[in-house]
Amino acid sequence: MEQVNFMTWLENMGLSHPLLIAGPCSAETEEQVMEVAHALKKTDATVFRAGIWKPRTRPGSFEGQGGKALAWLQRVKKETGLLTAVEVGNAQHAKLALEFDIDIIWIGARTTVNPFAVQEIADALQGTEKIVLVKNPINPDLELWIGAIERLHKSGIKNLGAIHRGFSTFRKSKYRNIPNWQIPIDLKTKYPTLPIINDPSHICGEREGIFDVSQTALDLKFDGLMIETHCHPDEAWSDAKQQITPDRLIEITEDLRVRRDTFEKEEYLVKLDALRKEINAIDAQLIEVLSNRMNIVENIGLVKKQGNVAILQNTRWQEILNKVLEDGQSHGLNRDFVESVFKAIHQESIDHQRKIIDA
Numbered sequence: 532m533e534q535v536n537f538m539t540w541l542e543n544m545g546l547s548h549p550l551l552i553a554g555p556c557s558a559e560t561e562e563q564v565m566e567v568a569h570a571l572k573k574t575d576a577t578v579f580r581a582g583i584w585k586p587r588t589r590p591g592s593f594e595g596q597g598g599k600a601l602a603w604l605q606r607v608k609k610e611t612g613l614l615t616a617v618e619v620g621n622a623q624h625a626k627l628a629l630e631f632d633i634d635i636i637w638i639g640a641r642t643t644v645n646p647f648a649v650q651e652i653a654d655a656l657q658g659t660e661k662i663v664l665v666k667n668p669i670n671p672d673l674e675l676w677i678g679a680i681e682r683l684h685k686s687g688i689k690n691l692g693a694i695h696r697g698f699s700t701f702r703k704s705k706y707r708n709i710p711n712w713q714i715p716i717d718l719k720t721k722y723p724t725l726p727i728i729n730d731p732s733h734i735c736g737e738r739e740g741i742f743d744v745s746q747t748a749l750d751l752k753f754d755g756l757m758i759e760t761h762c763h764p765d766e767a768w769s770d771a772k773q774q775i776t777p778d779r780l781i782e783i784t785e786d787l788r789v790r791r792d793t794f795e796k797e798e799y800l801v802k803l804d805a806l807r808k809e810i811n812a813i814d815a816q817l818i819e820v821l822s823n824r825m826n827i828v829e830n831i832g833l834v835k836k837q838g839n840v841a842i843l844q845n846t847r848w849q850e851i852l853n854k855v856l857e858d859g860q861s862h863g864l865n866r867d868f869v870e871s872v873f874k875a876i877h878q879e880s881i882d883h884q885r886k887i888i889d890a
């Protein structure tokens with residue numbers, strides 16, 4: 532995909548703050564949709580979202596009102612001036628969204644994982660001037676996310692963007708979908724102008740964490756937020772726990788801080804420069820230390836080869852891991868961080884020893 536300015540559609544909105552997309556998880560009734568939309572007029576929201584085709588994990592949950600809710604969204608636009616956004620899961624949905632003049636069409640996380648479905652949607656939307664956003668796939672796979680965006684781009688769709696809604700995990704976590712911030716950062720590195728919207732509602736899966744995740748997103752220079760909003764969240768037909776009221780949305784956006792891209796004052800730049808030099812020196816030391824460690828690991832590999840002993844020595848590895856976790860804690864380092872660093876080191880040690888033993 533060539534580097535074009537993907538930011539144009541967002542710049543054309545002329546906003547003085549990050550883009551805010553808000554609205555209920557699901558369009559339930561025409562009254563509910565209109566009530567939320569009118570309440571959102573007093574917030575910073577520019578776009579009204581509502582799910583009308585809901586991919587549910589198991590049958591029997593509310594699966595959305597389907598095509599008939601598209602007319603309700605048209606009424607939202609007419610009465611409130613808000614732009615409208617829906618999720619599409621197949622080509623038929625995409626065609627209907629175009630027919631009903633929906634402004635923003637997004638591809639859901641469960642659809643992004645399937646290149647066949649994405650291609651069919653890209654074909655249905657071919658050449659559209661509408662804004663098309665791609666949610667990250669449920670699994671932490673940057674290439675799959677990029678692939679979906681590229682399919683749309685190849686279909687002549689210029690007004691593109693991404694939505695970061697977090698990733699499924701088997702690990703216990705305070706999030707419903709772990710953010711894995713490095714993945715959207717990698718996407719931004721590859722396509723610097725591609726707008727990325729953060730979806731704290733799906734990352735958190737509950738109301739409490741929404742402010743913190745939104746602030747993190749703004750600190751990482753995300754271009755907007757998509758926050759599920761409902762006038763009576765506890766009575767919502769889907770995802771009741773993660774929806775907030777329009778009043779709470781106002782409180783959150785008032786408290787959020789938008790940071791500058793770069794420092795304006797020289798004195799800060801001087802301080803920053805000195806600290807960055809220290810970081811550079813420490814990074815050089817880290818590389819040196821890691822390389823020394825691998826040399827010793829390789830020597831152990833030679834001994835193992837002579838003795839015909841297996842690479843993995845789990846008792847020793849557990850002893851190391853427990854020791855570093857303890858040391859890490861006393862140095863104020865996050866446990867998950869220390870664990871993932873040392874697991875990566877252990878994996879690399881195994882790879883180095885394999886080269887020695889299998890040589």
Ligand SMILES: C=C(O[C@@H]1C=C(C(=O)O)C=C[C@H]1O)C(=O)O
Binds near residue numbers: 828831843845847877
């Ligand atoms: C280096 C060794 O080989 C493997 C790698 C380890 C490490 O990187 O610290 C620890 C145990 C082994 O699974 C070893 O046996 O000590």
